[in-house]
Amino acid sequence: MADPPLYPDSNSDTGDDTRVRPPSTPRWVKVFGIIVIVVVLLVGIILITGVGGPHGPGRHIPSGDAVETPSGDPGGYTPPIEHGVQQP
Amino acid sequence: MIMTPGLRKFALTVHLTFSVGWIGTVVAYLGLGVAAWTSQDVQTVRAAWIAMELIGWYVIVPLAFASLFTGLVMSLGTAWGLFRHYWVLFSLVLTILAAVVLLLHMPTVSFLADVAQEADGADLGGLGGDLLHPGVGLLVLLVIQVLNVYKPRGLTPYGWRKQQEQRTVSQP
Numbered sequence: 001m002a003d004p005p006l007y008p009d010s011n012s013d014t015g016d017d018t019r020v021r022p023p024s025t026p027r028w029v030k031v032f033g034i035i036v037i038v039v040v041l042l043v044g045i046i047l048i049t050g051v052g053g054p055h056g057p058g059r060h061i062p063s064g065d066a067v068e069t070p071s072g073d074p075g076g077y078t079p080p081i082e083h084g085v086q087q088p
Numbered sequence: 089m090i091m092t093p094g095l096r097k098f099a100l101t102v103h104l105t106f107s108v109g110w111i112g113t114v115v116a117y118l119g120l121g122v123a124a125w126t127s128q129d130v131q132t133v134r135a136a137w138i139a140m141e142l143i144g145w146y147v148i149v150p151l152a153f154a155s156l157f158t159g160l161v162m163s164l165g166t167a168w169g170l171f172r173h174y175w176v177l178f179s180l181v182l183t184i185l186a187a188v189v190l191l192l193h194m195p196t197v198s199f200l201a202d203v204a205q206e207a208d209g210a211d212l213g214g215l216g217g218d219l220l221h222p223g224v225g226l227l228v229l230l231v232i233q234v235l236n237v238y239k240p241r242g243l244t245p246y247g248w249r250k251q252q253e254q255r256t257v258s259q260p
Contacts, residue, residue: 036181057196
């Protein structure tokens with residue numbers, strides 16, 4: 001038994017395809033899109049609420065700050081070559 | 089502009105080299121991150137952070153943007169297009185996301201590499217490693233790779249319209 005035509009309005013007998021609507025979104029796209037949106041939302045919520053602890057250098061450095069941190073903004077661009085330059 | 093078959097093959101080779109290289113260097117970075125996290129040896133922790141900074145700025149960041157650029161060239165220079173197929177669209181979005189997060193994360197790596205260089209040995213234990221960002225990044229890159237190899241079917245509405253236009257032109 002032949003499958004019913006996907007597009008009843010199409011004139012497939014003559015080979016003249018008169019489809020005017022795009023095909024429905026594939027299931028994998030819907031599943032993938034939902035996963036991406038959920039993950040992005042979760043990461044955003046974790047960052048905003050701070051549930052997972054501090055984000056950035058503070059996560060690695062104890063709150064007592066026993067480590068002598070170098071001066072400078074951790075958020076700024078710090079090319080490694082600059083702090084490797086030998087001082088005279 | 090659609091590339092000639094020879095040029096397309098060359099561009100694909102370059103794109104694959106950069107993309108697979110990006111994945112490989114993230115794996116190497118993860119290895120250094122694990123070493124910094126687990127090692128009790130001060131010199132190893134210090135060296136690992138310095139190496140993570142260098143490999144990050146000088147290898148991973150250039151490979152990421154080279155991969156993004158060659159991916160754009162591949163999609164725009166072939167019939168796949170940039171917005172016509174869902175797998176290309178997802179690959180583009182995920183690649184941009186990974187590159188942006190990488191750029192935002194690297195200053196933190198530089199800062200911690202500085203700390204590792206200047207801190208006393210006893211204080212380095214609290215520095216830990218860097219596993220979360222490269223781990224999630226590697227997962228995203230593998231998803232992109234799977235999408236690029238399997239190329240799952242699915243035209244976007246824009247891609248469908250373009251296809252209809254081409255059919256109309258080819259069947260006067």
